[in-house]
Amino acid sequence: MTDSRVAGFLFALMAVTIWSGNFIIASGFVEDIPPITLAALRWVTASLIFVPFAWRGMQRDMQSLLDNRWAIAGAALTGVTLFNTLVYVSARTTDTVNMALLGSTTPVFVVILARIFLKERISPARAAGLAIAICGMLTIATRGSLDTLLHLTFRVGDVWMLLAGFLWAIYSILVKRKPITISRNSYLGATFLLGAIPLIPAALIEQQFHVPWAVTPAIVGAVLYVGIGASLAAFFLWNSAIMIIGPGTAALFQYFIPVFSGIGAFFLLGKPITLVHGAGFVLIFGGVALATRPR
Template identity: 80%
Template sequence: MGFLFALLAVTIWSGNFLIASGFVDDIPPVTLAALRWLTATVIFLPFARRDMRRDMQALLDHRNELILAAVTGVTLFNTLVYVSARTTDAVNMALFASTTPVFVVILARIFLREHISLLRWAGLTIAIAGMLTIATRGSLNVLVHLTFRAGDVVMLAAGFLWAVYSILVKRKPATISRNAYLGATFLLGTIPLIPAALIEQWYAPAWSFTPAVLGAVLYIGVLASLAAFFLWNSAIMHIGPGNAALFQYFMPVFSGVGAWLLLGQPVTVVHGVGFVLIFSGVVMATRPR
C-alpha cells in the first residue's frame, strides 16, 4: 500500500507541474500558491479540527518541527515550483524535482540512520540515468553542453526543501495524529503566503479569476494538496522517506505524457527509454534484497 500511495501522489503532482507551466501567464506564482493552500486549508480544517484540539499540547510541544515542516513543504516548496515555471518548462521542472530522492536518501542516512544497500545505490544510479536520458533527449552532446536556466536552479532548491519535509514527516511524533499534523502544517504554511500574495499584487501584471484559473486552483488545492499530501505522508509512514522518494523519478515521465496531451510538447522514443530505466531503477532500489 505504501508503494501505491507514493505512485498515486507522484501522478497527481505531475499535473501540478503542468498547471504551473500552462498558467504561467494567467496568475502570479505566489498568488497561485496562496490560493492553492488557502483552498486546501479551508476544506481540510473542519475535518482536522477535532484531532488538532485533542493533540494541541503535543502540537505545541513540537511547534518548532511543525513550523519547519510547514515552511519547507507548504510555504516554500510549491511557491518555488510556480516561480520556476517562469523560466523553464513542465518536463524540466519535473526532472529537477526528481533530484529529491538523492537528497532524501542522504538525509535519511544522516538523520534516520537508514541503511543504504548496494542494490539501492545501483537502482538510484539507473533511475538517474533514465532521468538524464529524458533531460538530454538521449544526446551525449546535449549533456556535455547542458546549461541551467534560472528556473532549473530554483527547482533544484525546491527539491532539497521537499527532501527536508519528507524527513520531518518520518520523524512525526506518535502523539500527533496524521490529521492533526496535516492540519497544523497546512495552516502554518498558508499564513505567510497570504500577505506575500497581497504584496505581489502591487507589482505583478493584472490577472483575472477565469473559469480555467478556478479549475486549476481546485485541482492543486484539492488533489495536489489534500489528496496527494495525505497519500505521500501515508507512503512515508509505511515504507519510509527513502523508498517513497524514489517514486519521484516517475514525475518526468508522467509530466512528459501530460505535456504531450495537454500542452502539445513532443514525446519521443527517448522518453520511453528513460521510463524503462527509471522503472527498473526504482524496482531495484525498493526491493528488500
Template identity: 40%
Template sequence: MDDVATGPRRLTAGYVFALLATLVWSGNFLVARGLAGSLPPVSLAFWRWTVAVAVLTPFAWRGLRQDWPALRAHGRHFALTALLGVSVFNTAIYIAGRTVAAVDLSIIAASSPVFVILLARVFHGERLTAGRIAGVALAFAGVVWLVTNGRPTHLLTLRPGRGEWVMLGAALSFAGYTLLLRRRPPGVRLQSFALGSFALGLLFLLPVYLWTSWRRPLYMPEPAALLGVLYVGVFASVVAYLAWNAAIARIGPSRASLIYYAIPLFSGLGGWLLLHEPVTAADAASAGLIVSGILLANRAARPQPE
C-alpha cells in the first residue's frame, strides 16, 4: 500500500506544510547550536515544551477535552507518539550537539527520511520503487555534498562516538514519530493531538529534568538564551509540529519525510541572508542534487487514484 491517496489541492497543501515545518526546524538546529553552552540539553528541552504547552493551551484546550476519550482509547499509540516525537527526539539532538560537530549532526540527521521509507515498507507495506530509491540516494548525496563543502571524503574520517550514536537514535526516533502520525486516532483534531502530545511528552521529561537539575544552582539565563527558548517553544514546536502533522495527514509520511532533506539547504540560505555567509559552487551543486532528488522521489511516489 502506498501513501494515502490525495487530490491535487490536498497534495499541494501537504507539501507547503512540510516545507514550512522544515524551514522552521532549520532554525531550530541553529538555535540549538547557539544555546549549547547556555542551557543543559534536558533543561532546554523541558523549557521548550513548557513554552509550547503554555502557548497552545488557550487555543486547543476545549478541543482536547472533547477529543480526550478518543485519545484514551488509543492510549499506547498516543503515549509512544509523545515519547518519540516530544521527549526523545529533540532532547537527543541537544545532547548530541554538545559533543558532535554541526557537519556530522547534519549528515546523521539526513538518515531520518531513509528510516521513514524503510519502516513504512516493513510496517505499512509501501512499495519501494526504483524511482523512489534513486530520489532518496540523490537527495542524500546532495546533503553529504553540502555539509562536507564538496569534500565527501570527510565521511572517511568519522569515528562514531557516544554523541553520534545519540544523534542516530534521534533520527530513528523522528522516523518512528512520523510514521505514527499517519495513524492518528480518527476524528481527533490536529491541535488536540499536538497539545496532548506536548503535555504528555513534557510529563515524561519532568523526572529526568528534576534529576539532572536538583544539584545545579538556580541562575537567570542570558536574554539571547531566553529568546532562543521562545523560538524553539513557539515556532519549532507549536508552528512546526502542527504543520508537520498536517503534512502527514495530507501526503503521508514517506513523501513528507523527503522534504526533510531540505533542512541543510534552508540552514545555508539562512546563513547567507542573516549572517552574510558566502554561497559556494559546492552549495549550488548540492542544492541542485537535493531538489532533484526530492522531486524524483516524490514523482515516483505519486498517489494512486481513489
C-alpha cells in the first residue's frame, strides 16, 4: 500500500471522526434550534473563518472559478446548502433507527455514481465489504433486534434522509472532478460561500414559523464545533481523501460514524457500550477492511 493511499485513509477516518460529533450535536440540540437556522449558523461560521484565508487564492483562480461556475455551484448546493440541512430536518421528523437505515444508503449511492461517472471498479470484495458494513451499522442502530427492523414505521423524515444521501453522492463526484487549475483552498472557499448564502434568507423565513429559541453557551459551543470542526476541518480532510483514494473508497469510511458516535456518547453522555455495539463495530471494521483492501 502506497504512502498516499494510507494518507487518504487517514484523512477519511479523521473526517468521519469529527462528523460523529456532529451527529451527537444534531440529536442533542434537535429541539433547541431550528434545523435550517443551525445549518445557516454552521456554514456562515465556517465561511467567516475560512474565506478570508482563501480569498487571495480565490482571486488568483477567479477565471477558473468562473469557467467552472456551474459545477462549483452544484457542489455548493448539494454538499453545503442542502445535505446537512436535510439531515437536521430528518432528525426532527424521524427516529434514529430510520436515519441509520437510510443513511447506510449514502455510500451505496457514492459507489454507484463513481462507477457511472468516474469508472471506479466495483469488485466482488468491495460489494461484499459494503454489505457487511451495512449489516454492522444496522446491528448498532437496531441494538441487534430483528423485531425492531421488521416493525419500522416510515415517516416523512426518511425521504429527506434518503435525498440527503443522494445529494452527498453527487457532491463527492463533483469534488473528484475539480479542475486542477483551481486550488483546494479556492474550491473550498467558493463552495462554502456559495452554499452559505441561500441559507441566510431561508433561516430568517424559518424564524417566522418556529418558537423563539435562546442563545446559550451550549448552543454557541455547538455552533462553533459544527462550523469549525464538522465543516471547515472535516470538509478539508474529506475532499483531500476523495482526491487521493476516490469517492467510492472514501465513502465506505462513513460507516465508521456510528462507531465513533457510540464511543463519543459513552464518554460524553454516559451511554453504555454493549456486546451488540461490539458486534456492530467488528462488522463495520471487517467490511471496510475487505472493501478497501488492495486488489
